[in-house]
Amino acid sequence: MKERYKKYTVDIPEDMKIPYACIVESPKVNGEQPQMLTGGWRIYRPVVDHDKCVLCKSCILACPDATVLLVDGGQKIGFNLDYCKGCGLCTWVCPVNAIDRVPELDFEDGVPFQDALFLLPHVERLYAD
Amino acid sequence: MAKTIEVTVWATGVVQDKEGRDVCLVLTEAANQEGKFTQAFDNYVDLPDRINVQVRKYARISDTEIENKFEYENHRPNIIGVTEATIMKGINVCKGLQEGGFLVINTTKDPEALLKYVPEKERKKLKAVATIDAIGIAPEQLIDYSGAEGAEDVSAIGAGLGSVMAGAIAAVSGIVKKESILAAAANRTAAKRGYDEVKIKVLK
Numbered sequence: 108m109k110e111r112y113k114k115y116t117v118d119i120p121e122d123m124k125i126p127y128a129c130i131v132e133s134p135k136v137n138g139e140q141p142q143m144l145t146g147g148w149r150i151y152r153p154v155v156d157h158d159k160c161v162l163c164k165s166c167i168l169a170c171p172d173a174t175v176l177l178v179d180g181g182q183k184i185g186f187n188l189d190y191c192k193g194c195g196l197c198t199w200v201c202p203v204n205a206i207d208r209v210p211e212l213d214f215e216d217g218v219p220f221q222d223a224l225f226l227l228p229h230v231e232r233l234y235a236d
Numbered sequence: 237m238a239k240t241i242e243v244t245v246w247a248t249g250v251v252q253d254k255e256g257r258d259v260c261l262v263l264t265e266a267a268n269q270e271g272k273f274t275q276a277f278d279n280y281v282d283l284p285d286r287i288n289v290q291v292r293k294y295a296r297i298s299d300t301e302i303e304n305k306f307e308y309e310n311h312r313p314n315i316i317g318v319t320e321a322t323i324m325k326g327i328n329v330c331k332g333l334q335e336g337g338f339l340v341i342n343t344t345k346d347p348e349a350l351l352k353y354v355p356e357k358e359r360k361k362l363k364a365v366a367t368i369d370a371i372g373i374a375p376e377q378l379i380d381y382s383g384a385e386g387a388e389d390v391s392a393i394g395a396g397l398g399s400v401m402a403g404a405i406a407a408v409s410g411i412v413k414k415e416s417i418l419a420a421a422a423n424r425t426a427a428k429r430g431y432d433e434v435k436i437k438v439l440k
Contacts, residue, residue, distance in 0.1 A: 148290070
């Protein structure tokens with residue numbers, strides 16, 4: 108049966124495969140829009156309890172910025188903290204309460220530090236000494 | 237030449253939008269009563285208001301008429317107020333700070349704990365850093381969009397943490413007197429507690 112239909116199938120290249128739920132991943136570190144980093148908005152960071160997590164992927168569907176990722180070969184839930192705004196929707200939709208919201212100041216790093224918001228070249232001189 | 241004191245207040249969008257503006261309004265109202273020239277305005281430059289985005293509110297206090305009245309951004313502030321300490325982790329709030337500036341933060345932590353988020357260049361210019369637990373004294377009052385984006389402000393100026401922050405800024409920098417702050421703020425108890433309970437660390 109498989110052999111019979113083989114001539115009708117196409118091998119899709121890795122970069123052309125449709126991701127889970129057709130969600131386009133959020134940009135990587137300082138990727139497409141380095142001036143639109145929304146990690147600085149976050150007041151509470153989502154933290155996953157991997158023992159409780161059942162990999163239902165509800166959080167991936169719920170995230171408005173597509174910052175929830177599958178890491179470790181699809182075995183764990185991770186976050187793109189450069190763009191996570193800390194809205195808390197992943198915590199809200201989680202059926203097993205595996206995602207906590209921890210105050211951001213409890214962590215040392217994880218937020219991209221920006222010198223200014225939307226600093227244009229002709230404005231830079233106004234800040235100079 | 238008389239110096240214009242510029243105040244920049246960082247707040248989180250929508251949630252503390254009115255509170256950030258109240259800090260500027262209470263300070264300028266208090267300075268007005270002392271006969272100074274004042275100006276308080278929002279940031280119109282870079283961002284529309286969205287929940288938890290970093291927004292800026294500005295105030296100017298001067299002995300003489302303000303010359304740069306129509307320049308709607310404080311590029312070289314003297315005093316920085318931060319109504320949510322987590323903002324400092326993601327952005328350089330002290331950008332363009334003038335020599336001998338002040339930094340007042342709303343947090344339960346000590347002033348030393350938050351100095352690490354200020355870059356070295358700006359840290360050298362700071363005269364003092366202060367913290368005040370403003371949310372513990374008077375939480376945010378904004379439930380609706382009252383007073384935001386040109387709408388009529390039905391709640392009083394300085395009902396929430398704005399008056400606490402304004403009291404703390406007055407105590408640290410001394411730009412306005414305590415009596416004027418108490419007269420300008422709607423929540424007099426909160427402004428008084430902000431003036432008295434602020435934790436100051438003098439750096440130089």
